[in-house]
Amino acid sequence: MSNDLSTLDEEHVRQLGRIIETLERSTFDFIQLEIGDLKVTIGKGNIPVPEATSPPARPAVAAPGTMPPSAPAPAQTTPAPRQVQSSGHAHPGAVDIKSPIMGLFYAQPEPGAPPFVTVGATVGEDSTVALVEVMKTFNAVSAGVRGRIVEVCVLDAQLVEFGQVLFRVMPE
Template identity: 35%
Template sequence: MLSIKELETLIEKLDKSSIDEFTYEANGAKLKLKKNNTIAEPVSKEVVHKPIEVQPQQVVQKEETVEQVQQEVSVPQTAVKDYDHEIKSPMVGTFYSSPSPDQPVFVQTGDTVSGDTIVCIVEAMKLFNEIEADVNGTITEILVENGELVEYGQPLFRIKTV
C-alpha cells in the first residue's frame, strides 16, 4: 500500500488536476479519492439588475436585492420517499435479474412480493446465490442493471411494505 507521503502527494496532484475521481487497487486493498466540487456562495444584499418586459420589444432594468430575486425563484419540492425497505446485496458479485438469459426476470417495478419471493441472483465465485425479498410489499424501484457488478451492502431494490 502507499505510504503517508505518497498518499499526500497523490491527493495534492489530484487536487490540482482536472480529474474528479481516482481509484487505486493493490494487494487486495482499494483506495478511492473523489473531489468535493461544491462551492458555497454567501448570500449578500447586493443589487441584481433583472430585465423585465414593459412593452413588446422594449426591456428596462429593475433593481432588486438578492433576497427579492430568491423569493421569486421557485424551489423544487423534495421527492416523496415511496419506499420503506431496501434489499441490499449480501456479497460482492454480479447481479442477474433472471435465472438465465432466455427466461423472464424474477421481478419488475410494480410487482408484489412476499418474504420468500426470489428477486434476483448474485453470482460470486461461480456460485449463484438466490436473493429473497425478506418482506411483503411492492417493488418501487430496481437500482441495478442485469449483469452489473454489485458491492456488499449495495441497495438493489426498493420496496414499499404492506
Template identity: 35%
Template sequence: MKIQEIREIIKLVDGSSIDEFSYEYEGVKVKMKKNGLGNAQQPSQTAIQEPQFANAEEMPTTKPAKETELIKPVIEEQTADLPGADSDYHKILSPMVGTFYESPSPDEAAYVQVGTKVTADQIVSIVEAMKLFNEIEAEVDGEIAEILVKDGQLVEYGQPLFLVKAN
C-alpha cells in the same frame, strides 16, 4: 482478468503475511507489493502494478486504486439520495460482492418488475459470486417500487438492489 478478481486478490494479499505477490495468466500480469513497516507511523498498504492486457477487450474501464477507495464511494453514492428512500420503503441489499441477474437464465423473464407484489420469501434476483448463484429474497411483503441496478451489473456488499414499498 476482471476488476472483481483483482479486488479479491488484493483482499487476500492484504490479509495475509506475505509481502509480495505476482500472478500471470493468459497475458495478464498482476504484481502486488506491500510497503514495508520501516516507519511505524505509516500503515502498510497494498500497491498495485498496472495490469498488462493482451488485447483491448480484457482491459477494464476503470483504473484500480487502493481497495478502500474502490468499495466505499460506490456504496455511499448509491445510498445517499435514493428516490423514495424513507421509512415506507425497505431496501433489499446485496449480501455479497458479485454480478446481479434479474432472471434465472438469459432466455427467461425477470423474477420481478416495478409494481410486482412480493412476499418476504419470494426470490427477486440472483447475485453470482465465484460461479455460485445466490438467490436474493424480498425479505418483506410489499410491492417493488424501484429496481436500482441493471441486469449483469457488478454489485458491492451492502449495495441497495431494490426498493420495496412494505405492506
C-alpha cells in the same frame, strides 16, 4: 468503495472471491482492506458502520446455492443491460433490499427468461428477487419483506457491492 466497479477485471474479482472464501472459513466477522483508493469491507456477521453513512436497513436474506444448469454465465451470455426502473416518485417508507455479497447481479434466472421481479410486482418475504454470482456460485436474494417493488436500483449483469441497494419495496 465507489459505486463504479467497472475498473475491476476478472482477476480482481477472483482475488476478492478468494478473500471471501477465506473469511467464511475463519472465525472473524468481517475484514477491511485498503489498497490505495480501494477500500473494501467484507462481512459475514456484524460489520462496523462507517460514521459518514446512515445505519443499514434490514439486510436481505441470501440462500447460498450452486450454479443451476441453465444459470447465466458471466462473459459469454451477458444480456443487454436493462434500464433501472422506478415508479417515478419518491418512496418514503420504502424498505431497501440490499446485496448480501459482492458479485454479479442477475435479474432473471437464465438468459432470455423474464426477470424475477419488476416495478409493481408483489413479493413475499421468501420471494427470490435476483441472483448474485460469485466464483460461479449463484446466491438467491430473497426480498425479506412483504410488499410491492417500487424501484429497481441496478442493471442486469452489473457488479454490485456488499450492502448495495438492489430494490426498494413498499411494505404491506
